[in-house]
Amino acid sequence: MSQSAAVLSRHQKAALMAPALQPLGWQLIELDNFDTDSLGSFAGERPRFMSPYECALRKAALAAELSGLDVGIGSEGSFAAGPYGLGTYNLELICCVHISQGWAVTGRFYGPAQAQQWQIQTLSQLDAALASVPAGQHLLLQQGGYLQKALSTEKCRTLASERLALGELQLSYDLRAHLSPERQQHIALAAQNLAERLQSRCPACATPGFWPDIAIAGLPCESCGAPTPLTAQKQACCARCQHQQYYPVPAQYAQSQYCPECNP
Structure with a gap:
């Protein structure tokens, strides 16, 4: 069944999500008339006051409200x-x-990512940093209150060479989705996970999103059998009716190095 959904983004995220959701019959409409940077920005000029989940949920609710559609989608990325x-x-x-x-x-x-930063004092340091930047990755250039975003390596080399006469500067990846190829890949993978979760329904009430997200500790030690902090099973809990199911993890035992009895 066809389903229209609004995506709140100014960074072309709908195109990244569409391949995962179109097989479900979803048609995505990108709304770019809301300044999502007002909820916090990667460069830090607008501080973040919500957790990543709160921000994604807020964007999704805004997408539905502003579009008048039943379904809204919001995306948020973070690095740590x-x-x-x-x-x-x-x-x-x-x-x-x-x-x-x-x-x-x-x-x-959730996975490893490149989010490079450099303190640049000389032209040789600048050239070495720019030589390591992957194709398509854009950059931020900062020096005191001076900030330039969305710089190609060529444009960054020109500006940074001029600014070095004024002292040290900071160079970093511009991590906004439309300017970071690696992040684009990660958003597409998150969209695939969303599609899988949408198809996983609660066996009691059929609400989407029934997923074993909750880790239950207690995997027994291989040496003494005592429970360890490692995950023994995963729990799925329906957000609507609270129906629960448990799923074992592939491992049957934990190595003794993780055991509080064998290694107090």
Whole structure:
């Protein structure tokens, strides 16, 4: 059955989501008449005052409200240190709300990402940094209160060479979706996850989004059998009727290094 959905974005995200949702019969309409940077920006000139999930949900609700459609979609990305503080990880959330049916489903991607930053003092440092930038990735140039966005490597080289006469500057990836090829790939994967979740319905009430997101600890130690902090099973819980189901993880035992009894 055909379903029209509004996507709130000024960065061409609807085109990234469409391949995953079109097989479900969904037609996406991008709304670009709302300044999504007002909810927080990557460059930091507008601080973020909501969590990534809250922001994605807010955008989805706004998409439905501004379009007059039943279904609204909002997307939000964030970057932070990876597990154990290693590397940088990108979290992409795509929230879909259905106003008349009263549900919200959120697809997600979480994985390693490039989000480079450099402190540049010399032309040789500038050339080395720009040589490492992947094709299509745009850049931010900052120096005190000076900020330029959406710079190609060529334009960045010209501006940065001029600004270096005034002192050190900071160069970083422009991580807005339409200017970051890697992030575009991650948004497409989050959209695929959203499509899968939309098709996964609660066995009790048929509400979409019945998904084993909740990790239940207690995987037994391989040496002594004591419960460990590792995940023993996953739980799915319906947001509407609270129906629950449990799913075992592939592992049967945890290595003893994770056991609080064997390694107190």
